[in-house]
Amino acid sequence: MTNGLTRFVLRRFTVAILFVVVVGSAALVLVRLAPGDPTDDLFMRGADAETIAAARHRLGLDQPIGSQLARWVAGLTRLDLGESSRFGLPVAGLVADRMRNTAELAGLALLVAAIVGLPLGVVTGTRPRSVVGRIVTIVSVALVCCPPIIGTLMLLFLAASTGWLSIAPGNFVVPTLALALPLAAMLERLQSQSMAEAFAAPDIVAAAARGVPVRRLIWIHAARQALRPVLGVAGIVVATLFSGSIAVETMTSWPGLGRLMLDALLSRDLFLVAGCALAGSSLVAMGNFLADLLRASVDPRVGQPS
Amino acid sequence: MRIPRSLVLLLAVAALVASIGYFWRNRVDSGQNAKGGPRSGGKVVVTYRSEPGSFNRYVAPRVAEDLIARLIHATLVRVDRTTGQVEPRLAREWSTSPDGLTWVFTLEKGITFSDGVPFTAADVVFSFRALYDPAVKSALGSSLLIGGEQMKVRALDAHTVSIVLPKSYAPGISLLDALPILPEHKLRAALDAGAFADAWGVTTAVSEMAGLGPFVIKEYRPGQRLAFGRNPRFWKRDESGRVLPYLDELELQFTPEQNAEVLRLQAGEADLMTDRVRFEDLASLQDLAKQGRVTLHTAGVSIGPDMLWFNLDPAAKSAQGRAWLQHDELRHAISRAVSRTTIVNTVFLGEAVEIAGPITPGHGEWFLRDLPLPAFDPADAVRRLASIGLKDRNGDGLLDDQRGKTASFSILTPKGNSIRERSVDIIQEQVRKIGLKVDVVALDGGAVRTALGEGNYDAIYYAVEADSLDPGRHLDFWLSSRPMHFWHPSQPTPSTTWEARIDQLMTQQSTTVDHAERLRLFAEVQRLFAEHEPVVYFAAPKVIVATSARVGGVKAALFAPNVLWNAEKLFIQASADSRR
Numbered sequence: 001m002t003n004g005l006t007r008f009v010l011r012r013f014t015v016a017i018l019f020v021v022v023v024g025s026a027a028l029v030l031v032r033l034a035p036g037d038p039t040d041d042l043f044m045r046g047a048d049a050e051t052i053a054a055a056r057h058r059l060g061l062d063q064p065i066g067s068q069l070a071r072w073v074a075g076l077t078r079l080d081l082g083e084s085s086r087f088g089l090p091v092a093g094l095v096a097d098r099m100r101n102t103a104e105l106a107g108l109a110l111l112v113a114a115i116v117g118l119p120l121g122v123v124t125g126t127r128p129r130s131v132v133g134r135i136v137t138i139v140s141v142a143l144v145c146c147p148p149i150i151g152t153l154m155l156l157f158l159a160a161s162t163g164w165l166s167i168a169p170g171n172f173v174v175p176t177l178a179l180a181l182p183l184a185a186m187l188e189r190l191q192s193q194s195m196a197e198a199f200a201a202p203d204i205v206a207a208a209a210r211g212v213p214v215r216r217l218i219w220i221h222a223a224r225q226a227l228r229p230v231l232g233v234a235g236i237v238v239a240t241l242f243s244g245s246i247a248v249e250t251m252t253s254w255p256g257l258g259r260l261m262l263d264a265l266l267s268r269d270l271f272l273v274a275g276c277a278l279a280g281s282s283l284v285a286m287g288n289f290l291a292d293l294l295r296a297s298v299d300p301r302v303g304q305p306s
Numbered sequence: 307m308r309i310p311r312s313l314v315l316l317l318a319v320a321a322l323v324a325s326i327g328y329f330w331r332n333r334v335d336s337g338q339n340a341k342g343g344p345r346s347g348g349k350v351v352v353t354y355r356s357e358p359g360s361f362n363r364y365v366a367p368r369v370a371e372d373l374i375a376r377l378i379h380a381t382l383v384r385v386d387r388t389t390g391q392v393e394p395r396l397a398r399e400w401s402t403s404p405d406g407l408t409w410v411f412t413l414e415k416g417i418t419f420s421d422g423v424p425f426t427a428a429d430v431v432f433s434f435r436a437l438y439d440p441a442v443k444s445a446l447g448s449s450l451l452i453g454g455e456q457m458k459v460r461a462l463d464a465h466t467v468s469i470v471l472p473k474s475y476a477p478g479i480s481l482l483d484a485l486p487i488l489p490e491h492k493l494r495a496a497l498d499a500g501a502f503a504d505a506w507g508v509t510t511a512v513s514e515m516a517g518l519g520p521f522v523i524k525e526y527r528p529g530q531r532l533a534f535g536r537n538p539r540f541w542k543r544d545e546s547g548r549v550l551p552y553l554d555e556l557e558l559q560f561t562p563e564q565n566a567e568v569l570r571l572q573a574g575e576a577d578l579m580t581d582r583v584r585f586e587d588l589a590s591l592q593d594l595a596k597q598g599r600v601t602l603h604t605a606g607v608s609i610g611p612d613m614l615w616f617n618l619d620p621a622a623k624s625a626q627g628r629a630w631l632q633h634d635e636l637r638h639a640i641s642r643a644v645s646r647t648t649i650v651n652t653v654f655l656g657e658a659v660e661i662a663g664p665i666t667p668g669h670g671e672w673f674l675r676d677l678p679l680p681a682f683d684p685a686d687a688v689r690r691l692a693s694i695g696l697k698d699r700n701g702d703g704l705l706d707d708q709r710g711k712t713a714s715f716s717i718l719t720p721k722g723n724s725i726r727e728r729s730v731d732i733i734q735e736q737v738r739k740i741g742l743k744v745d746v747v748a749l750d751g752g753a754v755r756t757a758l759g760e761g762n763y764d765a766i767y768y769a770v771e772a773d774s775l776d777p778g779r780h781l782d783f784w785l786s787s788r789p790m791h792f793w794h795p796s797q798p799t800p801s802t803t804w805e806a807r808i809d810q811l812m813t814q815q816s817t818t819v820d821h822a823e824r825l826r827l828f829a830e831v832q833r834l835f836a837e838h839e840p841v842v843y844f845a846a847p848k849v850i851v852a853t854s855a856r857v858g859g860v861k862a863a864l865f866a867p868n869v870l871w872n873a874e875k876l877f878i879q880a881s882a883d884s885r886r
Contacts, residue, residue, distance in 0.1 A: 034750075034752065034753070035749075035750070035752055035753035035755075035756035035757070036750065036751070036752020036753055036755055036756050037752070040751070040752055040755040040756075049789070049796075050448075051443065051445060051448045054443045055443070055445075058443070084359075086359040087359050087360070087507065087508055088359065088360060088365075088503070088504055088507050089507055089508070089509060093509075094528075097528065098528075098529065101529070153565060156565070156566055156569050157569060159569075159573070160569040160570065160572055160573035160575075161572075161573070163573060163574075166575065167566065167569060167570055167573060167575060168559060168570070168575055169529070169530045169531060169559045169560055169561060170527070170529075170530040170531070250562050250563050251563045251565070251566055252566065253529075253530070253559070253560060253561045253562065253563070253566060254529075255527070255528060255529020255530050255560075256529070259529060259562060260529070262562070263356075263357065263562070266751075267359075268752055
C-alpha cells in the first residue's frame with residue numbers, strides 16, 4: 001500500500017469513528033429533548049405520581065442531559081451502550097442480534113441489486129432505443145421514484161393476493177426484494193449513464209477502431225470503465241440501503257435494526273435509540289469505508305494528492 | 307346361489323341412505339369431535355404488533371405483557387369479558403363477610419404449576435408480597451391498591467386464603483382478574499435478593515419459567531415470534547369435562563405494521579390480528595367473510611370512544627384572555643354544531659352509534675338509555691356562543707370575543723390514527739361553519755401526553771382504552787383528585803360544585819355493595835356529566851374482530867385482548883384441516 005493510500009484509509013477510518021459517535025450522541029440528545037418519555041404509558045394507565053417518579057429515577061430521566069450524555073460516551077469505550085428501559089437488558093446485546101439481521105438483509109439486497117441492476121444498466125446504456133432498453137428504463141424510473149414504504153406495500157399485496165411468496169416474519173424473500181428492487185433500479189440508471197459516457201471515451205473509441213469485437217468492447221472494456229463512477233456513489237447506495245431498511249423491516253416484519261429502532265423511538269427507549277443509531281451508522285460507515293477501498297482498488301487516482 | 311334383485315336394490319338404497327347420513331353428520335359436526343364438542347389439537351397463528359419488554363407482568367405494564375401473562379398464568383378469579391361476570395379460576399369458591407371487606411377463597415386442589423410443583427395458598431401470599439414490595443415498584447401493584455391502600459392476604463391453610471380489603475370496594479374481587487399468581491418456588495430467591503424487577507426478562511430461558519395458565523412458552527425469537535405450547539398440567543376442563551386448552555400450539559408472530567397484519571390474514575398466513583378491525587379494512591374483510599375465508603365477530607359497542615376535552619384548569623395558560631374557552635356553553639355549542647350522524651356514516655361507515663357521554667351501550671346496564679342526545683342544531687350552537695360573548699363583529703365569518711379578537715383554539719391529536727384524524731377533521735370543518743376557527747395539530751403520541759401532563763394545550767382529541775365495564779374501576783377518570791380526570795387533573799379540592807358532587811357520588815358508588823343503589827348513583831353521575839359536558843363525545847364504534855374461518859370458539863370481547871382472553875377455548879374447525 002502506498003503512503004498516500006495508507007493516509008487515505010486512516011483518514012477515512014477516523015472520520016467513520018467520529019461519524020458513528022456523533023450520530024449516536026445526536027440520537028440520544030434528540031430523543032431526550034423530544035416531548036414524552038418511557039413513563040408516558042404509566043401516566044395514561046393512571047399510575048400515581050410516586051410510581052411515575054420512581055420509574056423516571058430508575059431510568060435516569062431525572063438527571064441532566066449533559067451528564068447522561070457524558071456517561072453514555074464514556075461507556076462506549078467499554079462497549080457499554082446502557083440499558084434498555086423497555087427490556088431491562090443491556091443495549092449492546094439487543095443491538096448486536098438485530099445488527100446482524102440487518103447486515104444480512106442489506107448484503108443480500110445489495111448482491112441481488114448488483115446482479116440485476118448492473119448488467120441491465122449495460123444493456124440500456126448500449127441499446128437505449130431498443131424495446132428492452134425502453135421497458136427497463138421505464139420500470140427503473142418508476143422504482144427509483146417509488147418511496148420504499150409504497151414499494152414494500154405493493155410487494156406485500158402481490159405476495160398476499162397471489163400466494164407466491166410467504167410474508168411470515170423472518171422470511172427473507174419479500175424484504176430482500178423490497179430493498180433490492182429500488183437499489184437495482186438506481187444502479188441500472190447509474191451504470192446506464194456511465195456506459196453512455198464510457199462509449200465516448202478515447203480509449204473505447206480506439207479499441208473499437210482496432211477491431212475489438214463489440215461484445216468484448218461492451219462487457220469488458222466499457223462496462224469496467226463505467227463501473228468507476230458507479231463505485232464513486234457507493235456510499236450513497238449504502239446509506240440508501242440502510243435508510244430504506246427502517247420502512248422495509250417494519251412493513252415486512254424483518255427482525256432488524258431499523259425495526260428495533262422504530263420500536264425504541266415509539267417507546268422513547270433512550271439508550272436503545274442511541275444504540276440503534278450507533279449501530280446503524282456503524283454499518284453505513286463500514287459500507288462507505290469498504291466502498292472507498294473498492295474504489296481505490298479500481299481507480300489508482302484515489303488517495304493521490306490532487 | 308342367485309341373489310334376488312329386490313335384495314340388491316334394498317342393499318343399494320340402504321348404502322345410499324347410510325352414505326348420505328354419514329356425510330350429513332360430518333357436515334353438521336364440522337369442527338366438532340366425536341363426542342360433539344370442539345376438536346383438540348392444531349395451531350393458531352396470531353399477528354401481534356408489539357413485542358414484550360419482559361415476561362414479568364408485575365413490572366411490565368404494557369398490553370403485550372398482559373396478554374402473555376393471561377396465556378401462561380392464571381388468576382384467582384376471572385371476569386368473563388363478554389358478560390362482566392366474575393367466574394372461578396384458581397379459586398374454586400369464595401365467601402365474603404357482611405361488611406364486604408373480608409373475602410375467603412377456597413383454592414382448587416391437586417393443581418400443579420407447569421413444572422410439576424404443586425400450587426398452594428403460599429403462592430397466592432407470595433404473589434401479593436411481590437406485588438406490593440416497595441423494591442419492586444410494580445406498576446401493576448399501584449393499580450391494585452384500593453383507595454391508595456394495599457389488600458392484606460393470609461393463608462388460612464394450604465388451600466384457603468383470606469383477602470381483606472382496606473375499605474369497602476364495590477367492584478370487589480373483579481380486581482383480582484388482573485393479578486397473575488406466580489410460583490413462589492421459582493421467584494422467591496429473586497424477591498428476597500431485591501432482584502424481582504429483573505426476574506423473567508425476555509432473555510430468561512423458557513425452562514426457568516413456570517405458570518398455571520393454559521399455555522407455556524416454548525420459544526421466543528426476538529423480532530419474529532413467541533411460540534406457546536399447551537400446558538399439559540393445566541387443570542381446567544370444559545363443560546363436558548374435556549381437557550383444555552383445545553389448541554396444541556399458539557404462536558404470536560410479531561408484525562409491527564397494521565397493513566401487513568391485514569394482508570397476512572387475507573393471505574391465510576395468520577388466524578387473528580392484534581386487535582379490532584380498522585374501518586378502512588372493513589370492506590375488504592367483509593368480502594373475504596362472504597367467501598368464507600374470514601369470520602367477523604362483532605363484540606358490541608366500544609367502551610373507550612374518542613373524546614374531545616378542553617383544558618379546564620383555571621390556571622392554564624390557554625385560558626388567559628380566553629375565559630370563554632372554559633365555559634360550559636362552548637362545549638355545548640360544539641356538541642350541537644357537529645353532526646354525530648356524519649361521523650358515524652363517513653368515518654365509521656355506519657358501524658358506530660351516536661353517543662353523548664363516556665358510557666356507551668357497550669357498558670350494558672351502566673348505560674343510561676334515557677339520557678338525551680344533544681340534537682344537531684348549528685343555530686342553537688350560535689346562540690349559545692353569543693351568550694358567552696362570541697359574535698362575528700367584523701363580518702369576516704368568524705366569531706370574535708368581546709375585545710374583537712377572533713375566537714380560535716387548537717385541538718391536539720396523536721397522529722397515525724386515521725379514524726381519529728378524520729373525525730377531528732369533520733369537527734374542525736363543522737365548527738368552522740358556526741364561526742369558530744380551529745387548528746388541528748397532529749402530534750406524536752408522546753408529545754400529546756406531555757402537553758396533557760404539563761397542562762399546555764387548549765383541547766385534545768384522544769381516547770383511552772378501558773379495561774372494565776364497571777365504572778367503579780375507573781375512578782381515575784371520575785374523581786377530581788386523580789391524574790386521569792383529563793380536563794382538570796389532580797385537583798387538591800374540587801374546583802366546581804358539580805365536580806364535588808360527582809366525587810361524592812362516585813365515592814359512594816364505588817363503595818356501596820347494593821347494586822341497585824350503585825346503578826342509581828351512577829345514573830345521577832351521568833346526568834351531571836351531560837349537564838356540564840366537560841368532555842364531548844360524538845360516536846362509539848362497534849368493536850369488530852376478524853379471525854380466519856378455521857378458528858372456532860371465539861368469544862369476542864370489547865377490550866383487549868379481544869379474543870385471546872379466552873384462548874384456552876379456541877379450536878380449529880374440522881373442515882379447515884387442509885388449510886395449514
